[in-house]
Amino acid sequence: MTWFKVDDSFHDHPKVLNLDLAAVGLWTLAGSYCARHLLDGVISDRQIRAIGGTRRQxxxxxxxxxxxxxxxxxxxxxxxxxYVFNDWTDFQPTRADVTTKRREDAERKREARARRTQDNKRNRKDQQEWKNVREDVQPDAPVDVHAESSRARGRAPAPAPASRPDPTRPDRDLPPPSDDEPSVTRGPSALSSSTFSDGTPIPPEPPADHRGPATDGTAALAYDAEIIPLETGTAAKPKPARAEPVHRTFVRTILGGAGYPRATIDQLATQVAKLSGKHPTDLIADALREWDRRPAGTIPAHLPTVLGDVVKARRAHPEAPKSKLRTLAELTHQERLAEQHTTRKAIE
Incomplete structure (x- = not known):
């Protein structure tokens, strides 16, 4: 875009004072026309009439x-x-000046686009190389200072002290259960089991939906097992909550055969994983039951809100503690019922 420049003293110039406004208007419109079409101040009689001027003006x-x-x-x-504008080259840019400037601008923009393209290619290459880095080579991996110093002195590093098993490692790395510890089946055999360790039937898996079949590869745990997040993070970069098989089993146990699709079960399990480290298991179970009783419009993401409602309801109607006499009476009644049942069996 070019500009037709008019000096701020044009209005009282001696050459302009004796002209009428129509002639001054023609001079202005003709100057704009010449600048737009790069005519270097030359305009013909036909062009003057085209912009509304006359030969007399x-x-x-x-x-x-x-x-x-x-x-x-x-x-x-x-x-x-x-007709030619007097002193056009003294006050207005010429055709050669405008074309040169446009060519330089086009070249500058072309070089800028080329640099931007090269930068984008370099960034994509860097990102691809970062993805190809081995998983065991991470910049944030902790370094064992004692082991490194031992290697520097030529001695073998001392074995690390025994600690609790890493929950993020596969099940084959976990120690075998002790005699006083409840047995939990590990490995592929647990996947085919249809009951919990205490004999309680496991609710069936919901039908697969559009997201494809499940890829769970760990054993199902009992409902009353403690829900422990399997991933830990740091204060600077916490790990996001992720649904594990134990969370899905927990949801299926609470909801039973409600017929929810797999996608709903997975979303509820993700919410349970987020809440498991902050609230007790019985409170989360009550929240799932309350969510199941809510209308169909309640989505799995509302589970934390439902849990808050359950907490408010518990505070509003706390359970009254039982008296000692009532507890003793209930125990006596249970013992009497047990004796009657034993006597009936002996008679039969």
Whole structure:
């Protein structure tokens, strides 16, 4: 885009004072036309009439000294004449100046686009190389200072003290259960089991939906097992909560055969994983039951809100503690019922 420049002292210039507004308007419109089409201040009689001017107004501009008749058209007919702005190159950019500037701008933009393309390619290459880094080579991996110092002295590092098993490791790395510890089946055999360790039937898996079949590869745990997040993070970068098989089993146990699709079970299990480290298991179970009783419009993401409602309800209606006499009476009644049942069996 080019500009037709008008000096701020044009209004009281001696050449302009004796002109009427129509002639001044023609001078202004003609200057804008020449700048737009890069005519270097040369305009023909036909172009003057095209922008609304007249031959008489053009002659007034020539008489005032603002225009001149083109030197090649001095003897031409009035309809074939061309007029030239006086001193155009002193105040306005020429065609050569404008084309040179446009060419330089186009070249500068082309180089900027080329640099931006190269930067994008370099960034994509860096990202691909970062993805190809081995999983066991991470910049944030902790370094065993004692082991490194032992290697530097030429001695073998001392064995690490025994600690609790890492819950993020596969099940084959876990120690075998002790005699006083409840047995939990590990490995592929647990996947085919249809009951918990105490003989309680496990609710069936919901049908697969559009997300595809489940890829769970760990054994199902009992409902009353403690829900422990299997991933830990740091204060600077906490690990996001992720649903594990124990969370899905917990949800299926509480909801039973409600017929929810796998996607709903997975979303509820994710919410349970987020809440398991902050609230007791019985409170989360009550929240799941309350969520199941809510209308169909309640989505799994509302489970924390439902849990808050359960907490408020518990605080509003706390359970009254039983008296000692009532507890003793209930125990006596249970013992009497047990004796009657034993006697009935002996008679039969």
């Amino acid at each position: 053009a002659e007034k501009l020539v008489a005032a000294g603002l225009w001149s008749v083109h030197r090649d058209d001095a003897d031409a007919a009035p309809s074939a004449r061309r």
